[in-house]
Ligand SMILES: [Fe+2]
């Protein structure tokens with residue numbers, strides 16, 4: 001008879017994860033990414049908006065790419081609320097608290113450097129951006145995972161998703177905007193390191209309590225959405241971003257879910273409770289259905305594209 005591990009209480013899991021948090025935090029610190037936001041910008045390219053109001057023609061760009069810059073930057077702006085959520089799961093004296101402070105320090109430079117580049121390059125409308133920032137930040141809306149198991153699963157997916165979104169947005173910028181491409185690559189590099197921390201912390205949590213983690217991961221995969229529900233006209237922007245091939249269901253499946261779930265090797269987990277077995281089955285069916293949907297979308301796009309290009 002297979003042994004079934006009983007799900008642990010939230011506090012037990014966090015307590016047992018402490019050595020892994022310390023190990024992964026130390027690994028993170030051993031490969032520091034020291035870069036200065038002020039050094040990334042060519043300040044002499046800037047102009048006063050009072051003398052030269054913003055016009056789209058100053059930086060020609062597809063609307064999907066503009067939407068991606070707008071949503072990605074506003075998401076970075078929402079950092080105080082992400083930090084607040086993370087800290088609410090971090091008891092005093094636990095290594096996760098030190099990690100959260102490091103994470104916040106690194107995340108904070110993303111909005112700074114992006115906004116500097118946006119204002120100097122004029123790639124998106126600065127008035128629309130500031131209006132969006134005010135509306136979003138007054139709401140303070142961010143996902144609220146129920147416990148540590150859900151939190152580390154959610155943040156694993158989110159860090160990977162933001163890495164992909166920044167990377168793909170950078171690739172869509174004009175070749176001669178070397179500063180913009182570099183800024184987004186630097187941010188994507190930070191997100192990669194954050195992703196590795198959470199991905200491997202979740203892996204360690206699977207070794208401690210596979211049933212709890214299986215249920216948490218299945219729930220987060222099913223419910224996951226790119227952060228940004230507080231952004232004005234978020235759905236319209238999300239559709240444009242997906243159409244542009246920057247981030248949508250296809251990227252969620254191929255670049256986020258498949259590599260992350262594959263690394264966690266969920267198919268070979270043993271000792272799951274009946275509820276966790278059901279969650280694993282539900283997850284597998286969900287991913288298969290998502291795959292069918294993405295395949296249908298890809299085929300539809302292939303039928304439409306030749307017609308558009310003629
Ligand atoms: Fe970030």
Ligand SMILES: [Fe+2]
Nearest residue numbers: 159190191194
């Ligand atoms: Fe990050």
